[in-house]
Amino acid sequence: MTDTPARLLNLLSLLQTPREWPGSELAERLDVTPRTIRRDIDRLRDLGYPVEATRGSIGGYRLVAGSAMPPLLLDDEEAVAIAVGLRAGAGHAIEGVDEASVRALAKLEQVLPARLRHRVSSLQNATVPLTRGDGATIDPRTLTAIASAVTGRERLRFAYRSGDGTDSRRQTEPYRLVSTGSRWYLVAYDMDREDWRTFRVDRVSEPFATGSRFTPRELPTGDGDAAGFFARSMSRTQSELHIDVTFRAPAGFVTARLPSTLGAVEPTGEQSCRLRTASSDSLEWVALRLALVDCEFEAHGPAQLVEYLSGLGARLSRAASSGPGSSGPGAVSGSGAVPPTS
Template structure:
């Protein structure tokens, strides 16, 4: 193999298999001399790939963890698997999946060949996800379009459906995508309203990047985290003071709740969850029930009432 760039890519693909490769085997695979392999290994190191060499009569090479993340080479099956996983996580806002997942999906889908995009779509369309909360889902293509506009600082047009069903057209400067663990929101400066807005992404349709670049505006208040929290609170609705006790170890309960609901141990087999939340009482009731451990709601009263009504309806359905 005389084409040096092609040979380097093939060498890198082999090294990304988690094993140690003898230099002689690499030379045979690529039809070059061991000396050429040594030179190519040095080139990969210069490009930032941490290739470790072992000493000995035969000697070997393997790719190890470094201080930075170098580009990866993926075969067709690996690329499809990652794209499907990212789509599933992004589309349903699974806990722990945030804007970074959407950016990764946007980058991957941008370079996927048409045949692989078709395979991803086919598998996605044939899969029935089990959703939670109010069942609101987001098309991954919508998320990737928004993420691309945020990253590229590009003005964005889209249609938006308000809570009352009213349809409007918006032109915005997208600032940040925010995941609450069960919904996605877009924080943006609305040029038509000349003010900041928070949009539920599952109500956004037909997003279109205009190509017009912009310089990001400063948020009205210096504390970005505090402003975003207040914006999200207004968008989500009333903030609740949640206080729940569980008859189970804290680690058990924490493993069955979203990351933003973290109980604290009050004993070896008991724990307590106290938090300010903006989740709906219906969603909270379902999540607490899914912990499958005994619990008691101290507050808020609205959640206690909802649980009472839910229990009454479920009991009636059994008679």
């Protein structure tokens, strides 16, 4: 193998297998001399790949962890698996899957061959997740298009539907993507309105990077903190719910079942805890999250939350009492067992 770049790539691919490779075996695999292998190992080290060598009759070479992240080589199956995983996480705005994950997906999909992109899309389209996120699902292609425009500092055009159903076309200078755990938002400068705006990404469609480059403007806050700017802008447009709830369960149990965005619970006893926090999320979403903790709880406020929970409880009771085999108001039939699958 006389093509040095191709040989280096093949050598790197072998070294990324988690094992120690004798120099003689590498030379045989690549059809070169052991001396050439030693030179190629030095070239990989110069490129930032931490290759460790051991001496002796059973010595060899191994790729180890280093202080920096060097480029990785992936085979077809590995690339497809990573792309599908990143798409699934990004599309449901799972807490902890933030802008870095979307940037990684954008980079990966940019270099995927067409045949692998088709495999990724086919697999995702044929798969239905058992559980979904609390927020609206998002086409990962929308996220990657936005992330690419943010990274490349390209002006972005898209169609947008506001909360009241009004459709519009926007031309923006995208600044950052912000994940709240339940939804994705875009912080951008709206060129037509000559002001900063935040856009819910699940309401964005037909994103198109124009290719026109721009120098990012300074946020009004002056600190470059897109998450802080987003939080302040949302607090101006939404009235906060000042939540006060007592749970009849240990604090650890409740904490594991509540999104961290709702704040921390305070232990009030071995079998009780209290949540006092302010949230700009919707009343319906907060009520659902409280119910999903799956323990007894008492809402002290605000009044609209107490009223909504009361109505929700009544509706659920009516739904249970009207099921097949019910024996009257408030009766619940069945064991709750999941039917067997064939």
